[in-house]
Amino acid sequence: MIRQIAVKEVLENLLSLRFTLSLLLTVSLFAVCGYVFVNGYREQLQDYWKRTNENLSALGGQSDALYKVAFHKQGIYRKPQPLAVCAEGDEKSLPNFFAVNAFTADLPRIKGQANFALPHFSSLDWVLIVSLILSFAAMVFTYDGICGEREAGTLRMVLANTIPRHEVLLGKYLGAMVTLMIPLIAGMLVSLIIVALSKDVSLAPAAWSRILAIGFLSLLYLSIFVLSGLFVSSRTGHSPNAMAILLLVWVVFVILLPSLCRIVFEISYKEPSPAELDRRLEEVTKQLWDNHEKFGKNAGSMSGNLSDPMNNPPARARLQNAIVDARNDITDDYHSKLLAQAFGHRDFARLSPVVMYQRAAETFAGTGINRCANLYKQVKGYGLNLKEFVRSEDSKDPQSLHLIGPEHEMARSWRAISHNPVSFDAIPKFQERDFTVAESLRLAVWDVGLLALLNVALFGAAFVSFLRYDVR
Amino acid sequence: MVWKIAAKEFLLNLMTFKFAVGAVACAVLTVVFMPILAADYRQRLETYSSEMTRNETELRQTKAYRNLRPTVYRPPAMLSAFSGGIEKQLVGAARIELDTVPELSLTERQGNPYLPVFSVFDESLIFKIVISVLALLVAYDVISGEKEQGTLKLMLSGATARHQVLMGKLLAGIATLSVPVVITFVIALVILLHSPTVALGGAEWARIGLMFLASLMFTLVMYQLGFLFSCLAKRSAVSMVLGLFAWIIFAVVVPNACVHLATQIQPLESQEQKEGLIASLQNALADELKAVRVDWASVERYEKSGDDDSFGGWHEKLIDQGWLDAERKSNASEIPIKVRYADRLWDVEHRHLEACFRQRQIANRLSRISPISTYENVMAVLAGTDLTSFQHFISGVRAHRNQVLDYVRLKTDNFSSASFLAGCTEEDAAEFTRLFRREEQAQNEADKAKAKQARETWAQNKRAQAAASLSLQDFPWFRYHPSLVADLQKAMPDLLVLVVTNVVLFGMCFAAFVRYDVR
Numbered sequence: 001m002i003r004q005i006a007v008k009e010v011l012e013n014l015l016s017l018r019f020t021l022s023l024l025l026t027v028s029l030f031a032v033c034g035y036v037f038v039n040g041y042r043e044q045l046q047d048y049w050k051r052t053n054e055n056l057s058a059l060g061g062q063s064d065a066l067y068k069v070a071f072h073k074q075g076i077y078r079k080p081q082p083l084a085v086c087a088e089g090d091e092k093s094l095p096n097f098f099a100v101n102a103f104t105a106d107l108p109r110i111k112g113q114a115n116f117a118l119p120h121f122s123s124l125d126w127v128l129i130v131s132l133i134l135s136f137a138a139m140v141f142t143y144d145g146i147c148g149e150r151e152a153g154t155l156r157m158v159l160a161n162t163i164p165r166h167e168v169l170l171g172k173y174l175g176a177m178v179t180l181m182i183p184l185i186a187g188m189l190v191s192l193i194i195v196a197l198s199k200d201v202s203l204a205p206a207a208w209s210r211i212l213a214i215g216f217l218s219l220l221y222l223s224i225f226v227l228s229g230l231f232v233s234s235r236t237g238h239s240p241n242a243m244a245i246l247l248l249v250w251v252v253f254v255i256l257l258p259s260l261c262r263i264v265f266e267i268s269y270k271e272p273s274p275a276e277l278d279r280r281l282e283e284v285t286k287q288l289w290d291n292h293e294k295f296g297k298n299a300g301s302m303s304g305n306l307s308d309p310m311n312n313p314p315a316r317a318r319l320q321n322a323i324v325d326a327r328n329d330i331t332d333d334y335h336s337k338l339l340a341q342a343f344g345h346r347d348f349a350r351l352s353p354v355v356m357y358q359r360a361a362e363t364f365a366g367t368g369i370n371r372c373a374n375l376y377k378q379v380k381g382y383g384l385n386l387k388e389f390v391r392s393e394d395s396k397d398p399q400s401l402h403l404i405g406p407e408h409e410m411a412r413s414w415r416a417i418s419h420n421p422v423s424f425d426a427i428p429k430f431q432e433r434d435f436t437v438a439e440s441l442r443l444a445v446w447d448v449g450l451l452a453l454l455n456v457a458l459f460g461a462a463f464v465s466f467l468r469y470d471v472r
Numbered sequence: 473m474v475w476k477i478a479a480k481e482f483l484l485n486l487m488t489f490k491f492a493v494g495a496v497a498c499a500v501l502t503v504v505f506m507p508i509l510a511a512d513y514r515q516r517l518e519t520y521s522s523e524m525t526r527n528e529t530e531l532r533q534t535k536a537y538r539n540l541r542p543t544v545y546r547p548p549a550m551l552s553a554f555s556g557g558i559e560k561q562l563v564g565a566a567r568i569e570l571d572t573v574p575e576l577s578l579t580e581r582q583g584n585p586y587l588p589v590f591s592v593f594d595e596s597l598i599f600k601i602v603i604s605v606l607a608l609l610v611a612y613d614v615i616s617g618e619k620e621q622g623t624l625k626l627m628l629s630g631a632t633a634r635h636q637v638l639m640g641k642l643l644a645g646i647a648t649l650s651v652p653v654v655i656t657f658v659i660a661l662v663i664l665l666h667s668p669t670v671a672l673g674g675a676e677w678a679r680i681g682l683m684f685l686a687s688l689m690f691t692l693v694m695y696q697l698g699f700l701f702s703c704l705a706k707r708s709a710v711s712m713v714l715g716l717f718a719w720i721i722f723a724v725v726v727p728n729a730c731v732h733l734a735t736q737i738q739p740l741e742s743q744e745q746k747e748g749l750i751a752s753l754q755n756a757l758a759d760e761l762k763a764v765r766v767d768w769a770s771v772e773r774y775e776k777s778g779d780d781d782s783f784g785g786w787h788e789k790l791i792d793q794g795w796l797d798a799e800r801k802s803n804a805s806e807i808p809i810k811v812r813y814a815d816r817l818w819d820v821e822h823r824h825l826e827a828c829f830r831q832r833q834i835a836n837r838l839s840r841i842s843p844i845s846t847y848e849n850v851m852a853v854l855a856g857t858d859l860t861s862f863q864h865f866i867s868g869v870r871a872h873r874n875q876v877l878d879y880v881r882l883k884t885d886n887f888s889s890a891s892f893l894a895g896c897t898e899e900d901a902a903e904f905t906r907l908f909r910r911e912e913q914a915q916n917e918a919d920k921a922k923a924k925q926a927r928e929t930w931a932q933n934k935r936a937q938a939a940a941s942l943s944l945q946d947f948p949w950f951r952y953h954p955s956l957v958a959d960l961q962k963a964m965p966d967l968l969v970l971v972v973t974n975v976v977l978f979g980m981c982f983a984a985f986v987r988y989d990v991r
Binding site: 338 | 488489501508512558561562586587597601602605609709710714716717720731740828829831832
């Protein structure tokens with residue numbers, strides 16, 4: 001019976017004006033999204049390769065001496081993700097540039113920002129279309145699901161038969177979901193066809209499972225609105241009243257709440273300030289300098305003459321390494337505070353299902369904050385690898401003092417690090433490793449779990465309301 | 473008859489559930505929004521005041537005109553609670569230096585780069601989103617609903633003319649919707665006035681009055697849109713769906729699409745191109761400076777640089793005649809070149825800014841097809857948080873830079889007097905030199921020590937006397953005054969668009985209703 005009700009609902013919906021409008025709007029937006037993405041992606045990718053090649057050739061230019069490789073600050077850019085078409089994850093406003101050498105990695109920066117004067121809209125991606133347009137359509141499909149039938153008098157006829165109420169409710173729920181799946185899947189297909197037809201975007205086999213996951217997630221998200229629609233519809237007697245309540249709920253949860261959370265968080269949370277970072281860096285440097293004797297006699301001597309008896313190069317290198325390590329630790333701490341603030345803000349904004357959906361989708365698409373944080377971690381790891389490489393190459397040079405330290409002058413004029421040329425191919429190059437599907441799943445599990453929980457709660461609420469609904 | 477219909481409709485509307493939900497939502501949202509927005513404004517104002525004080529204190533401690541580097545700040549707009557515009561996207565501070573381009577930290581997004589940038593959050597959001605939906609909900613069944621109930625044909629079977637019904641319903645609609653508009657404004661104002669940092673002057677009240685008018689006009693546009701759909705559809709369910717889809721297109725699709733279109737129509741020059749231009753100008757500057765550089769090694773001077781040279785201390789020292797003359801020569805040749813290049817660099821920066829602003833302007837103009845965006849633009853202009861107010865600020869910064877330049881030029885005799893580059897007068901420098909010479913020419917050690925002692929005592933006294941900083945009595949302090957008349961002029965096109973949309977929609981409603989089949 002559930003099937004019959006669902007089929008009837010679907011057929012009825014298919015013939016309605018709201019379905020035509022939703023289908024037209026959604027599919028055209030998905031098409032535009034695909035087109036805009038393909039164009040933008042091509043440019044971004046060209047830009048990315050240009051900069052990456054520049055970086056590599058600059059690194060190649062340093063390979064005539066090992067110490068130069070160690071000190072050369074490499075500029076690593078964030079690679080555009082092909083799945084950004086699904087969820088761009090606000091990447092436009094996230095850090096995209098990471099500078100690193102064998103000793104230190106700078107804080108991530110934003111380079112070549114887009115026009116600051118334009119309003120900050122999220123990029124047109126699947127998540128935007130689903131979270132704003134299709135969620136709206138979900139409400140429009142269900143606001144009169146129960147009370148509309150009561151007004152028309154058909155509900156009592158249906159229930160006068162032997163059909164139990166839960167079957168009616170399930171039938172209506174499935175009917176609405178199937179109706180919504182049509183524009184969703186059609187739109188996704190159109191968008192994917194546009195993306196697949198372009199020569200610039202190549203989707204890896206693993207990407208398809210991610211796309212499927214995002215599709216499933218979108219259904220989970222839309223189901224919340226369908227269930228809210230049925231719930232409100234079975235709490236009210238008139239369909240216009242149901243619409244009024246649903247619109248309010250939609251506006252509050254989808255539009256107002258994310259912005260409200262942001263401003264409340266801004267007022268209440270004290271940002272870790274760059275001045276504070278500078279002060280701490282200065283403090284720790286001074287402290288280590290003041291106690292330089294701890295690293296060996298005359299560790300703090302800055303004489304430029306190697307044969308100066310006041311010089312103690314090994315101690316000096318130990319001191320310099322200790323300073324850089326301490327500074328790196330403080331920078332790391334500052335960076336984790338920045339991340340904690342951003343994650344705190346996102347956790348706070350989780351009050352809105354849109355935020356849960358966006359977060360989970362961007363995790364599956366491999367974009368967003370998690371990706372940036374992961375990238376920075378990898379960049380730092382790369383710095384350590386490079387240092388190890390320098391150490392192992394340096395040990396082969398009998399002329400070197402084998403003092404791997406961050407003082408450029410020592411390395412340059414005293415050969416503290418080998419001056420021998422290295423093969424460019426042997427130098428480790430940075431290669432970003434994306435999250436695996438399992439890692440993405442682990443990161444998104446809370447959001448997906450919360451969305452599922454919300455679904456269950458709303459279904460329970462709708463079910464109880466409908467059981468108690470006066471169909472007369 | 474019109475009044476009777478209007479009164480009946482108004483009372484009916486007031487008793488509907490949707491109206492109650494909408495009006496309560498507006499009131500509750502304003503009660504939640506306004507204190508947060510007021511606290512946000514207070515926080516920004518405090519930051520602004522502390523920055524201003526710090527800057528002024530720093531300036532007042534300056535001892536040489538060469539070190540006069542004021543930073544100017546744009547105060548947060550008092551009415552930003554009503555419309556945030558782009559105020560938070562732009563930081564709004566500029567450092568004025570004599571020989572370098574004003575360092576505009578206008579465009580740098582400061583703070584945590586991981587924090588997502590959300591769309592603006594302000595009071596006009598309630599109008600843009602909640603009241604516009606409410607207007608559509610009130611209007612969607614005005615005609616089609618009455619037709620479904622059969623009351624429309626009863627009404628029109630009497631002597632009542634169609635235009636009377638139309639006018640009555642329109643009047644009732646605007647009367648109904650002005651209730652939440654008034655409630656929202658009153659609550660917002662009460663909360664704002666209770667905030668200790670907000671002191672509304674005449675100009676602000678005028679702006680708020682205009683905002684209120686614009687809000688009413690916008691609500692009327694949305695109501696008439698719903699009315700039109702109601703006249704076009706036979707069933708109220710259809711008119712509601714049409715209205716809601718029109719709303720989602722106007723509220724979400726159009727603003728987004730316009731931004732994308734604007735970036736396509738007017739692409740920005742690449743960052744590298746700009747940086748390349750700046751680098752080539754800086755290279756040219758370095759070349760020109762090299763050609764006129766004073767050879768310091770050959771300058772005969774007694775006092776050498778020391779510990780207090782950092783952070784501009786160089787220019788606040790007690791110096792001798794040889795040094796003074798050399799500095800003067802160097803300044804006379806270098807400063808005009810630097811000023812010239814600063815202007816050229818500023819032009820490059822400015823071109824980039826202008827291109828960014830142009831893109832935004834195009835987006836704004838395109839978005840006028842959506843009444844929601846038009847309304848948003850009007851509110852931002854009236855609140856003084858829109859793009860043009862920043863352009864105004866930037867041109868103010870440039871004018872101020874010229875004023876400071878002229879001021880210093882006048883005070884220092886075209887950058888040549890001692891007070892420009894040293895912490896002493898010309899006589900002091902001459903005296904200082906004389907004391908050095910005496911020490912140099914001393915015949916024996918005892919005389920030399922005595923002369924040295926005399927010089928050091930003199931210098932110490934001089935330094936103590938010179939502790940007084942520059943008198944900045946007639947310094948042209950930067951004051952940013954948003955002008956109501958100018959803002960009104962800028963708001964005019966968008967206000968006109970709202971008026972014209974209302975007139976056109978009225979015409980369309982009239983035509984649709986006259987042809988409506990009431991059976």
